[in-house]
Amino acid sequence: MGKQSQYVSKQPDENGIIHWSDEENQIWKDLVERQLECIPGKACDEYMKGLELLDLPKDRLPQMHEVNDVLERETGWQMAAVPALIPFDEFFRLLANKQFPVATFIRTQEEFDYLQEPDIFHEIFGHCPLLTNPAFAHFTHQYGKLGYAATPKERVYLARLYWFTVEFGLLKTEEGIRIYGGGILSSPAETEYAVNSDTPERKPLKALDALRTPYRIDIIQPIYYTIESVDELFQISDMDIMALVHEAMELGLFEPKFPPKDAA
Numbered sequence: 509m510g511k512q513s514q515y516v517s518k519q520p521d522e523n524g525i526i527h528w529s530d531e532e533n534q535i536w537k538d539l540v541e542r543q544l545e546c547i548p549g550k551a552c553d554e555y556m557k558g559l560e561l562l563d564l565p566k567d568r569l570p571q572m573h574e575v576n577d578v579l580e581r582e583t584g585w586q587m588a589a590v591p592a593l594i595p596f597d598e599f600f601r602l603l604a605n606k607q608f609p610v611a612t613f614i615r616t617q618e619e620f621d622y623l624q625e626p627d628i629f630h631e632i633f634g635h636c637p638l639l640t641n642p643a644f645a646h647f648t649h650q651y652g653k654l655g656y657a658a659t660p661k662e663r664v665y666l667a668r669l670y671w672f673t674v675e676f677g678l679l680k681t682e683e684g685i686r687i688y689g690g691g692i693l694s695s696p697a698e699t700e701y702a703v704n705s706d707t708p709e710r711k712p713l714k715a716l717d718a719l720r721t722p723y724r725i726d727i728i729q730p731i732y733y734t735i736e737s738v739d740e741l742f743q744i745s746d747m748d749i750m751a752l753v754h755e756a757m758e759l760g761l762f763e764p765k766f767p768p769k770d771a772a
C-alpha cells in the first residue's frame with residue numbers, strides 16, 4: 509500500500525460486469541486447477557465447505573455478483589472492487605462495512621508463482637471461502653472497525669494480528685495441521701510448506717504475541733500461529749484488542765526470525 513504497482517484494476521461496466529480477456533481467464537483456470545490439487549488434506553474443513561458453497565467457476569474468472577450472492581446469504585459480506593493499491597484508511601473502512609476489498613486484476617504469466625500485490629485470485633480463492641464462516645467473518649468485521657478507529661501507529665501493530673490470522677493462520681486439529689490463512693491458500697508452495705515442512709515454528713496463537721511478531725511479505729514465513737478451531741476467532745474478537753496493542757507497543761517487537769531485507 510502506498511507503493512507503485514505494475515497492475516491496474518479493471519473497472520466493472522454499468523452492470524457490474526468485468527470483461528476479462530481469454531488470457532486472463534486462462535490464468536485463473538491454471539491457478540485454480542493447480543491449487544485444487546494442493547489443498548485436499550491441507551486446507552481446513554471450514555475452507556473446503558466455503559469453497560463448495562461458492563462453487564467458483566474453474567474455466568473463467570467469477571463475476572462479483574456470483575460471489576456476493578453467496579457471501580451475502582451466509583454472513584452478510586460483499587466484495588468491493590478496488591484499485592491495485594488502496595490507502596489503509598480505505599481498507600479498514602471497507603472491512604468495517606463488511607466489504608472485502610478485491611483488487612480487480614489478475615497476475616501475469618510472468619508472475620504466476622509469486623507476486624507481492626494481492627490479486628483477485630488471492631482475494632477470491634484465498635479469502636472468500638472463509639468469509640462464508642461466521643467466526644471468520646465476525647473477526648474480520650471487528651478487526652475492520654478497530655482498525656478504522658486506530659491511529660497509524662496502532663494500525664501497524666494491528667496489521668500483524670491480521671497477518672498471523674487472516675493471511676497466514678493455521679489450525680492445529682486432531683487430524684493434524686490445517687490452513688485457514690488466505691495468504692497460504694493462494695500459494696501452492698506455501699500450502700505444502702506450512703503443513704508439512706519441519707522448518708517453520710508453529711506456536712499456539714496469543715494475540716499479544718502476534719501483535720509483537722515482525723514479518724516480511726516477500727518470503728515464505730518462518731513462524732505461524734495456530735488456533736484449535738476457527739471458532740476461536742470469536743473469542744479473540746471479544747478481547748480488548750486495543751489494550752493489547754498498547755501493551756505490545758510498550759513491550760516492543762520480538763527479534764525477527766528472518767534476515768534483514770537487504771541481506772536476503
Ligand SMILES: [Fe+2]
Pocket residue numbers: 626630631634635675690691
Ligand atoms: Fe489477503
